[in-house]
Amino acid sequence: xxxxxxxxxxxxxxxxxxxxxxxxxxxxxxxxxxxxxxxxxxxxxxxxxxxxxxxxxxxxxxxxxxxxxxxxxxxxxxxxxxxxxxxxxxxxxxxxxxxxxxxxxxxxxxxxxxxxxxxxxxxxxxxxxxxxxxxxxxxxxxxxxxxxxxxxxxxxxxxxxxxxxxxxxxxxxxxxxxxxxxxxxxxxxxxxxxxxxxxxxxxxxxxxxxxxxxxxxxxxxxxxxxxxxxxxxxxxxxxxxxx
Amino acid sequence: xxxxxxxxxxxxxxxxxxxxxxxxxxxxxxxxxxxxxxxxxxxxxxxxxxxxxxxxxxxxxxxxxxxxxxxxxxxxxxxxxxxxxxxxxxxxxxxxxxxxxxxxxxxxxxxxxxxxxxxxxxxxxxxxxxxxxxxxxxxxxxxxxxxxxxxxxxxxxxxxxxxxxxxxxxxxxxxxxxxxxxxxxxxxxxxxxxxxxxxxxxxxxxxxxxxxxxxxxxxxxxxxxxxxxxxxxxxxxxxxxxxxxxxxxxxxxxxxxxxxxxxxxxxxxxxxxxxxxxxxxxxxxxxxxxxxxxxxxxxxxxxxxxxxxxxxxx
Amino acid sequence: xxxxxxxxxxxxxxxxxxxxxxxxxxxxxxxxxxxxxxxxxxxxxxxxxxxxxxxxxxxxxxxxxxxxxxxxxxxxxxxxxxxxxxxxxxxxxxxxxxxxxxxxxxxxxxxxxxxxxxxxxxxxxxxxxxxxxxxxxxxxxxxxxxxxxxxxxxxxxxxxxxxxxxxxxxxxxxxxxxxxxxxxxxxxxxxxxxxxxxxxxxxxxxxxxxxxxxxxxxxxxxxxxxxx
Numbered sequence: 060x061x062x063x064x065x066x067x068x069x070x071x072x073x074x075x076x077x078x079x080x081x082x083x084x085x086x087x088x089x090x091x092x093x094x095x096x097x098x099x100x101x102x103x104x105x106x107x108x109x110x111x112x113x114x115x116x117x118x119x120x121x122x123x124x125x126x127x128x129x130x131x132x133x134x135x136x137x138x139x140x141x142x143x144x145x146x147x148x149x150x151x152x153x154x155x156x157x158x159x160x161x162x163x164x165x166x167x168x169x170x171x172x173x174x175x176x177x178x179x180x181x182x183x184x185x186x187x188x189x190x191x192x193x194x195x196x197x198x199x200x201x202x203x204x205x206x207x208x209x210x211x212x213x214x215x216x217x218x219x220x221x222x223x224x225x226x227x228x229x230x231x232x233x234x235x236x237x238x239x240x241x242x243x244x245x246x247x248x249x250x251x252x253x254x255x256x257x258x259x260x261x262x263x264x265x266x267x268x269x270x271x272x273x274x275x276x277x278x279x280x281x282x283x284x285x286x287x288x289x290x291x292x293x294x295x296x297x298x299x300x301x302x
Numbered sequence: 303x304x305x306x307x308x309x310x311x312x313x314x315x316x317x318x319x320x321x322x323x324x325x326x327x328x329x330x331x332x333x334x335x336x337x338x339x340x341x342x343x344x345x346x347x348x349x350x351x352x353x354x355x356x357x358x359x360x361x362x363x364x365x366x367x368x369x370x371x372x373x374x375x376x377x378x379x380x381x382x383x384x385x386x387x388x389x390x391x392x393x394x395x396x397x398x399x400x401x402x403x404x405x406x407x408x409x410x411x412x413x414x415x416x417x418x419x420x421x422x423x424x425x426x427x428x429x430x431x432x433x434x435x436x437x438x439x440x441x442x443x444x445x446x447x448x449x450x451x452x453x454x455x456x457x458x459x460x461x462x463x464x465x466x467x468x469x470x471x472x473x474x475x476x477x478x479x480x481x482x483x484x485x486x487x488x489x490x491x492x493x494x495x496x497x498x499x500x501x502x503x504x505x506x507x508x509x510x511x512x513x514x515x516x517x518x519x520x521x522x523x524x525x526x527x528x529x530x531x532x533x534x535x536x537x538x539x540x541x542x543x544x545x546x547x548x549x550x551x552x553x554x555x556x557x558x559x560x561x562x563x564x565x566x567x568x569x570x571x572x573x574x575x576x577x578x579x580x581x582x583x584x585x586x587x588x589x590x591x592x593x594x595x596x597x598x599x600x601x602x603x604x605x606x607x608x609x610x611x612x613x614x615x616x
Numbered sequence: 617x618x619x620x621x622x623x624x625x626x627x628x629x630x631x632x633x634x635x636x637x638x639x640x641x642x643x644x645x646x647x648x649x650x651x652x653x654x655x656x657x658x659x660x661x662x663x664x665x666x667x668x669x670x671x672x673x674x675x676x677x678x679x680x681x682x683x684x685x686x687x688x689x690x691x692x693x694x695x696x697x698x699x700x701x702x703x704x705x706x707x708x709x710x711x712x713x714x715x716x717x718x719x720x721x722x723x724x725x726x727x728x729x730x731x732x733x734x735x736x737x738x739x740x741x742x743x744x745x746x747x748x749x750x751x752x753x754x755x756x757x758x759x760x761x762x763x764x765x766x767x768x769x770x771x772x773x774x775x776x777x778x779x780x781x782x783x784x785x786x787x788x789x790x791x792x793x794x795x796x797x798x799x800x801x802x803x804x805x806x807x808x809x810x811x812x813x814x815x816x817x818x819x820x821x822x823x824x825x826x827x828x829x830x831x832x833x834x835x836x837x838x839x840x841x842x843x844x
Binding site: 072147 | 349375377378381382384385388390392393397400401402404405407449
Binding site: 078081085086089090093096097218219239242 | 788
């Protein structure tokens with residue numbers, strides 16, 4: 060497995076991408092800190108401190124953008140001028156692409172966990188179920204990567220794929236009604252609930268916190284189902300594009 | 303031993319033919335200079351030879367294997383220096399080399415040693431810890447080459463490795479190529495710079511419109527287009543020059559006097575330089591002689607034409 | 617006015633810009649009203665955010681010129697740096713003003729409650745100039761447009777929140793309330809509040825005055841650096 064020898068360097072390349080660190084770590088830390096100040100003492104209808112609720116939402120919102128680094132690296136290594144060199148190397152290029160995906164997922168999850176640790180240690184946020192929250196973060200990270208790669212494989216111009224990935228992130232935040240209330244009709248109802256990875260992930264964490272195991276698994280499994288289906292779509296598109 | 307061979311290879315991009323029944327044999331120890339105008343098919347030839355692009359007809363053989371020429375084992379014996387600088391900008395020069403060395407299966411101490419050797423080989427021994435973004439154009443080009451050297455390939459393909467760099471760096475790279483050959487590496491070298499091919503190639507292959515239109519040593523190729531020799535002689539007393547006598551010498555086609563300089567055009571191989579000089583010296587003093595012989599550029603332009611080739615970039 | 621003409625053409629030349637410059641402002645007109653806050657419809661509260669993004673997108677065209685070396689070419693052309701910059705800024709200002717007119721009068725026609733549309737337009741125009749000036753100053757420290765845009769987006773998002781454009785400033789802790797006044801977004805939010813509740817015109821002029829002050833300061837910062 061020659062690809063194994065590349066993992067260290069893939070990780071190094073990810074960690075040294077300071078823009079990603081700024082967008083996925085520094086900005087959320089600033090936002091979580093800010094909101095925890097202005098929301099301290101306020102509770103939701105269910106009695107959960109609004110600060111905790113907000114921290115959880117922030118961690119999950121930023122996972123929507125976690126696929127950007129994988130998208131950039133796969134595009135850079137396998138679709139630009141680097142392609143020629145990478146394809147001349149004596150290793151399996153598909154496995155190399157998967158290794159970048161895997162590193163990207165672990166990296167994105169790790170950034171999410173760092174945010175959780177920061178929120179708990181510095182701001183005193185209480186996380187209901189660590190393992191479950193990390194599982195949901197993982198699902199969101201993997202989904203984001205797959206969606207970003209689908210965009211990369213399906214449009215010719217990388218710039219457009221990048222914009223689409225932003226639409227995926229910002230769009231689902233908007234549809235979740237974080238900025239303003241959405242109109243009430245079947246379309247917006249669906250994309251504000253079960254058709255929205257963000258509301259699904261937030262719902263799954265909520266339900267687990269309230270010990271509604273069935274509903275928590277149901278919402279998480281919808282995410283898992285979406286991952287499986289979109290993974291296959293990604294494989295087909297990827298094969299066609301890289302073929 | 304034949305390192306690489308292409309026989310009747312055809313490759314099309316929709317209706318455009320990129321390789322048109324290409325036959326090419328590369329023998330061990332050669333430095334092949336591959337020349338051709340833009341869009342001639344050089345990059346497609348390289349992509350076909352490395353298994354990156356499938357071809358429609360013909361046969362490619364690498365290291366004597368024609369059944370599965372692009373096997374992992376064969377790829378291990380090859381190296382590719384790309385036209386673009388394809389190094390990872392987020393990794394230091396040394397880390398870049400470790401990446402490629404690892405992919406080629408090198409491990410542990412041997413990997414470390416080879417990486418350091420490759421850095422030294424391209425003159426970046428003390429720059430290993432630096433990021434390529436901090437490098438000059440020439441240093442980046444040398445790092446780009448080093449990335450293909452850690453595994454000491456038997457067959458190295460270099461696709462325009464000297465584009466856009468200063469003469470010192472170019473000279474260094476050419477010396478590196480010669481050293482590689484001395485160490486037993488076979489090299490396929492594409493470039494637009496004729497003087498590079500003239501300096502290093504043991505055999506030149508000229509491509510145009512997907513076909514190999516000529517191949518041979520530099521001297522052989524020059525001979526094929528050499529019909530005339532031009533000689534310019536600067537004299538002390540132009541009025542005394544025996545123009546009529548010069549024109550009578552066998553093989554001399556034309557004699558022109560301009561100021562204090564005589565220009566004489568004669569048939570190639572007539573060997574009358576000595577006769578002309580003796581005759582001129584009888585009448586006047588000679589200040590300087592200049593003999594223009596065709597070079598590789600003349601060969602290239604004669605074979606591929608002088609018209610601009612912008613079609614491919616439209 | 618060649619540069620002015622081409623700055624306009626280039627601004628509309630790519631799809632993303634076209635969406636930012638046309639579709640998004642139109643979408644703002646149709647966003648609903650909030651329950652308790654914001655006092656103006658959401659589209660008008662958030663239009664300031666769009667103005668900030670449009671500002672950087674437009675100013676990035678200058679950065680693109682620098683990245684590609686076009687600025688070098690212009691430096692040897694018979695045109696001064698002042699002409700180059702002023703004609704570009706004029707073109708971007710025209711685009712931003714048209715956007716503001718579209719959003720405000722579109723809202724009036726659609727029937728949104730905008731209290732004092734004329735003053736609202738004036739406020740948005742003042743903020744547009746400030747946005748453009750900040751963007752110009754921002755790009756003057758960069759050479760790569762992608763990096764500049766991404767870092768700006770992430771920082772500006774924090775400025776938007778800290779300025780009270782997305783969350784009412786009343787719920788901020790005292791320290792953050794005091795810090796907020798240094799952000800231009802605070803003055804926009806104050807201006808929006810004045811549109812709904814304001815009586816004394818001097819307050820409104822002060823708010824706009826601060827935005828103009830930002831414009832002047834950042835234009836000076838942004839135009840003094842002419843990196844080739």
